[in-house]
Amino acid sequence: MKVLVADRLDPAAVARLREAGHEVLERSGLAGAALVEALRGVSAILVRGATRVTAEVLRGSPSLRVVVRAGTGLDNVDVAVARELGVFVSNTPAANAVSVAELTFGLLLALERHLVPAAGDLRRGVWEKTRYQGRELAGRRLGLVGFGRIGREVALRARAFGLEVEWSDPLVAAAPAGFEWTRGLALAELLTRADILSLHVPLTPVTRGLIGA
Numbered sequence: 001m002k003v004l005v006a007d008r009l010d011p012a013a014v015a016r017l018r019e020a021g022h023e024v025l026e027r028s029g030l031a032g033a034a035l036v037e038a039l040r041g042v043s044a045i046l047v048r049g050a051t052r053v054t055a056e057v058l059r060g061s062p063s064l065r066v067v068v069r070a071g072t073g074l075d076n077v078d079v080a081v082a083r084e085l086g087v088f089v090s091n092t093p094a095a096n097a098v099s100v101a102e103l104t105f106g107l108l109l110a111l112e113r114h115l116v117p118a119a120g121d122l123r124r125g126v127w128e129k130t131r132y133q134g135r136e137l138a139g140r141r142l143g144l145v146g147f148g149r150i151g152r153e154v155a156l157r158a159r160a161f162g163l164e165v166e167w168s169d170p171l172v173a174a175a176p177a178g179f180e181w182t183r184g185l186a187l188a189e190l191l192t193r194a195d196i197l198s199l200h201v202p203l204t205p206v207t208r209g210l211i212g213a
Contacts, residue, residue, distance in 0.1 A: 001066075004038055006030060007048035009070060017046075036060035046070060047077070055081040071096060072150065075203035094149055101153035104198055105161070112137065138162030143194025145187065145210070146201035147172045154198060155182055166190055 002023045044066035055078045069091040082089045113134035144151045144167040155165045168187040201207045
């Protein structure tokens with residue numbers, strides 16, 4: 001199979017494709033007509049988050065049979081048009097769940113401990129300890145919007161920090177096995193209770209603009 005890797009991918013992953021007998025082309029930064037041209041005679045495209053597999057691209061690539069997103073969401077792929085054309089679309093929903101959960105806490109700690117401005121001042125030779133007094137996470141309430149794979153990985157790490165975890169997810173009726181210590185709520189109630197809010201939902205017409213002014 002001829003495969004276009006349209007976003008930068010770990011060399012080991014590309015090597016595995018070649019070892020499996022596929023002809024692999026690596027070209028990143030393509031869009032629109034340039035992407036369609038690169039897909040001539042190509043059966044499969046592998047993307048991450050940058051390349052957009054639009055309706056225009058799909059309709060202009062008759063040889064394309066498979067679209068794979070090396071990541072969780074499919075918001076950069078026109079799934080409806082792909083289905084219409086008989087193109088198989090897949091993603092790797094569990095591949096980066098731990099990485100995203102860890103990054104969530106990296107960002108949360110940086111925010112609550114003012115690490116970025118404090119580091120900037122320190123580089124300029126300024127140290128004002130009291131100015132950057134932060135807040136502890138322990139004992140506070142974390143609200144998770146979305147309780148899928150990533151949301152659950154965040155919850156596990158939140159427990160280690162001593163956070164109380166509540167969540168809202170219309171697709172999860174009750175706390176999954178192993179997460180009975182968490183509490184599911186309607187979104188409106190969750191928003192009134194959470195000290196910290198973290199969103200872990202795919203971008204869809206329903207979730208776009210979910211948290212507005």
